[in-house]
Amino acid sequence: MNNLLYQVDDRPPFLTTILLAAQHMLAALGGIIAVPMVIGAVLKLPADQIVALVNAALLGSGVVTFIQCKGVGPIGIRLPCVMGTSFAFVGAAITIGLEHGVPGILGCSLAGSAIMIVGSFFMPQIRKLFPHTVTAVVVTMIGLSLIPVAIDWAAGGKGAPNYGDPVNLGIALCVLVIVIALVQFGKGIISAAAIVIGMAIGYAGCVAFGLVDFTSVNKSAVFALPQVLQHGMTFPLGGIFAMSLAYMVTIVETTGTFMALGSATNTKMRGKLLCRGVLCDGVGSAFASVMGSPAVSTFAQNVGVISLTGVASRHVVALTGVFLVLAGLFPIIGALVVTIPQSVLGGAGLMMFAMILAAGVQMLANVEHNKRNGLIIAVSLGCGLAVSGRPELLAKLPAVFAEIFGSGISTGAIVAVVMNLLLPGREVEAHDDEVDTQAEQQEPPQPLLVKKAEAA
Structure with missing residues (x-):
């Protein structure tokens, strides 16, 4: 069990909440902005259209983050979950956009979201495909997939002309050392806000040495x-199929990601919770499409923030959603945050993502040691790393293979699930339905609790 400073339903003091929410925003903002910028660059959109996509992405991500954390009826997992535009949709979006433009991307995103909305009602059954061994593989693969992202940040940003410059590496190392020191030796809010404090110190140093561009x-x-x-919006059938696959x-x-979040927050990730969370992903993506944003999904990197700081309060992350909305309404806020050098993000990101990997390794250590589980772990991690390291x-395979297996996380998860189903001695979560039923009988209706908390 993790030693959490703030549990899921805890409400930290207001000023503390603001600082901790800003920490989550800094961890997520780069990823949210990157997707519309990549799509805009490939499609060669005018600058004003790219800015509109970015603003819509921030606004949509913020609204859906708030709903995911607080819950609205059956929608929302009610855990500290940051939502943002996902690279899982970039391949399909670019393919659609090259032929049908932004209207085609948004129309196909809206139509394809029905897949996620319908799929959410089957999450108790899908949950049974993720016993402990499979879950441990997926969480480990999330960490392994994110660490190269942090390394690229630390080196100055993928494709940057000064990639790997000693100055970039030195800045990232300084931020990393500061974060480690604050987590290890800091007390209370100092430890909990280690990431944002470390990034603030690193950013201030970069400003002092003239390394920040405010253009x-x-x-x-x-x-x-x-x-x-x-x-x-337009709705080309081929594009809808590609987006539905994504x-x-x-x-x-x-x-x-929800499994990793459950591990970080000490939450039993039952089928009912998964249903609410995935339903919010689907409804949120439909909303984002209407607002002019690419589709959204749950951000894995913010699970690392929770693991590192011990702050699992969903109310903190709900405020992060409010900050993202403000960044969408006030573009100058997002522009200011984007001036943070990639190397500063890299120092903090390496620590955050490594914490997810560490959680996965701990879960693997608790897997029963036998030949069957060893095969599942080895083959699934190997396949996941293969497509991550050598995309x-x-x-030369048909495009559909790239859509399904283009991510190391999805590849590792699919291989692990299939091997668990096919190899003799299948591991199952046999008691999951009973746990869900008992929990529903014991727990008061969640929306009522939310209303009471908000009224208080």
Whole structure:
């Protein structure tokens, strides 16, 4: 069991909550902004359209994050879960966009979200495909897949002309050392806010040495209202199929992320919880599409923040959602955060993502040691690392293979699930339905609790 400073339903003091929420925002903002910028760059969209996509992504991610944490009726997992635009949809989005433009991307995202909405009602059955061995593999693969991202950040950003510059590596190392020191020796809020404090110190140092470019801040609008359906929508059948396939893969990845989140927050991840969480992913993606944003999904990197700081309060992350909405309404806020050098993010990110990997390794250590489980772990991790380390491996296969197996997380999860089903002596979660039924009988209706808490 993790030693949490704040449990899921705890409410830290207001100022503390603001600081901790900002910490989650800093961890997620780069990923949220990256997807619309990549899509815009490949499609060669005008600068104003890219800015509109970014603002819509921030706004949509913020609203769905708030709902995921607080819950609205049957929608929302009610755990500290940050939502954001996902790279799982980038391949399909670019393919659709090259032929049908942004309207095609948004229309196919809206239509494809039905796959996730319908799939959410089958999560108790899907949950049974993720016994402890499979879950341990997926959590480990999430950590292994994210660490190269942190390394690219620490080196200055993938594709940057100064990639690997000693200055970048030195900044990342300093931030990493500061975060480690604050977590290990800090007390209370100092330890809990180690990531944001470490990044703030690193950022201040970069500003002092003239390493921060404020051009984007000077060019950004102070305020921008969202425009519903500003790009319009089209619904090409081929694009809907491609996007639906991406949603199916995302269900697998999201399930794994929720499993990691359950481990980090000491929460039994039952089928009912998964249903609410995946339903929010689907409904949230539909909402984001209407607002002009690419589809959203659960962010794995913020699970690392929880593991590192011990802050599992869903109310903290709900405030992160509010901050993301403000960043969408006030583009200058997002522009200011984007000025944080990649190397500063890398120092903190390496620590966050390594914590997810450490959680996966701990889970693997608790797996029963036998030949069958050893095969599942070895083969699934090997296949996941193969496509993560050598994505060109799938280049000459039909596009559908790249959609399904393009992510190391989805590849590792699919291989682990299939091997667990096929090898003799299948491991199952036989008691899951009974646990769900008992929990429903024992727990008061959640929306009522939420209303009472909000009224208080």
